[in-house]
Amino acid sequence: xxxxxxxxxxxPGGTRAGRRPRAGSVPTGFLDVDVTSxxxxxxxxxxxxxxxxxxxxxxxxxxxxRVFSAGLDLTEMCGRNPAHYAEYWKAVQELWxxxxxxxxxxxxxxxxxxxxxxxxxxLACDCRVLADNPKYHIGLNETLLGITAxxxxxxxxxxxxGHRASEQALQLGYLFPPSEAxxxxxxxxxxxxxxxxxxxxxxxxxxxxxxxxARQLTxxxxxxxxxxxxxxxxxxxxxxxxxxxxxxxxQKSLQVYLEKLRQRKG
Ligand SMILES: CCCC/C=C\CC(=O)SCCNC(=O)CCNC(=O)[C@H](O)C(C)(C)COP(=O)(O)OP(=O)(O)OC[C@H]1O[C@@H](n2cnc3c(N)ncnc32)[C@H](O)[C@@H]1OP(=O)(O)O
Numbered sequence: 001x002x003x004x005x006x007x008x009x010x011x012p013g014g015t016r017a018g019r020r021p022r023a024g025s026v027p028t029g030f031l032d033v034d035v036t037s038x039x040x041x042x043x044x045x046x047x048x049x050x051x052x053x054x055x056x057x058x059x060x061x062x063x064x065x066r067v068f069s070a071g072l073d074l075t076e077m078c079g080r081n082p083a084h085y086a087e088y089w090k091a092v093q094e095l096w097x098x099x100x101x102x103x104x105x106x107x108x109x110x111x112x113x114x115x116x117x118x119x120x121x122x123l124a125c126d127c128r129v130l131a132d133n134p135k136y137h138i139g140l141n142e143t144l145l146g147i148t149a150x151x152x153x154x155x156x157x158x159x160x161x162g163h164r165a166s167e168q169a170l171q172l173g174y175l176f177p178p179s180e181a182x183x184x185x186x187x188x189x190x191x192x193x194x195x196x197x198x199x200x201x202x203x204x205x206x207x208x209x210x211x212x213x214a215r216q217l218t219x220x221x222x223x224x225x226x227x228x229x230x231x232x233x234x235x236x237x238x239x240x241x242x243x244x245x246x247x248x249x250x251q252k253s254l255q256v257y258l259e260k261l262r263q264r265k266g
Contacts, residue, residue, distance in 0.1 A: 066135065068110045069118025074145075078254045082242050089241040092117070093234055096152065099124035101227050103216040105207040109200035111193065114138040115175055116149075119186075123156045126219070127203050128187040130178050131196045137175035138186060144173035146253025148244070150237060152230040159226060161185050 076088045099106065099121060106125040114122055114130075119138050122128050130136060140157060142149045149157075149170060157166040161184045168174070169184075178190040191199045207215070230237065244250060 065112065067112040068108075068114040068136075069121060070113065071116035071118050074254055074258050077245055078251060078258065082246055085242045085245050086238050089238050090234075093152075093230065093237065096120060096124055097227060097230065100156070100223060101220070103219065105204060105215070107200045107204045107207070109196045110136065110138065110187065111196045112136055115141050116145075120153050120156060122187075123160055126207060127200075129189045129191060129196055129200045129203060130181060130187040131193040132178050132190045133193055134177050137177055138181050139169055139173075139175040141173040141175050143171060145257045147250060150241065152226070152237070155226050155229065 072092060077085065080088075106127075108122040108125040108128045110122055110128060110130040112131070113136055115137065116139075119140055122138065130138065140149050140153055142153075154166065154170060157170065161169070165184050169176070176184060176186055178187070181187045182190045189199055189203070245254075
């Protein structure tokens with residue numbers, strides 16, 4: 001995801017080096033944003049796991065191949081205390097709100113797997129370009145982890161692919177392969193892997209060609225109601241998350257899922 005202003009100025013500001021997310025960062029995968037340290041402006045946000053810039057200022061591929069984002073960091077949701085969960089969830093909300101409400105043009109160049117939290121960040125962008133690789137699935141798979149997507153994940157899904165498709169995909173925890181993601185409207189373009197960055201840049205140019213004030217006002221008009229719904233009940237949403245995630249049965253499900261991931265590795 002590029003912040004247009006950062007890209008245009010060739011100086012992303014807020015860049016941080018390093019392959020692994022730090023404690024306090026939100027999703028695993030490419031996007032390592034410490035939203036707990038204030039002030040953070042998305043306008044200064046850049047993605048150390050996603051494209052950096054080469055000497056000409058052009059984007060370079062991320063250094064974590066095959067994964068756009070593995071979603072939220074499950075280790076932040078397992079075996080911790082309620083205060084930790086509350087702080088973590090507040091940071092997740094903040095990241096989404098800032099991304100979703102950004103006045104910048106955001107284009108997601110999805111060159112890897114994009115489940116759950118990864119999908120929700122991609123959905124907060126204005127446009128999504130997905131690499132045509134059958135392993136690069138995208139969607140909200142929370143039910144497969146034994147957890148439930150919060151209402152604002154669901155709202156973003158419904159806004160993008162409609163109610164019926166969301167109802168089905170959410171219940172099944174379905175991860176769409178590229179062709180199906182395109183068909184259902186979850187992504188806007190599917191292109192060969194080596195064309196993802198160039199296509200994303202072309203898209204960016206198309207969006208930036210529109211007078212900025214008109215585009216920004218229109219974006220806000222389209223997104224305000226969805227964002228306001230979360231803004232009105234942020235604290236209640238945090239409390240729901242904490243009480244849900246603290247349940248023994250939920251902790252057990254997450255641990256089993258994480259263990260399966262670790263075992264699958266070998
Ligand atoms: C009330 C709840 C509200 C909503 C809450 C949560 C929303 C979410 O985002 S939940 C997270 C959903 N994510 C997933 O289900 C993705 C799981 N991961 C994968 O499918 C694969 O790891 C992936 C396809 C992304 C990448 O595959 P590989 O390249 O083959 O890597 P590995 O599978 O070998 O994984 C490497 C390493 O990372 C650990 N891992 C993977 N995903 C996560 C994660 N989301 N959180 C924490 N850790 C994760 C995996 O266990 C491996 O760990 P090590 O063995 O310790 O190296």
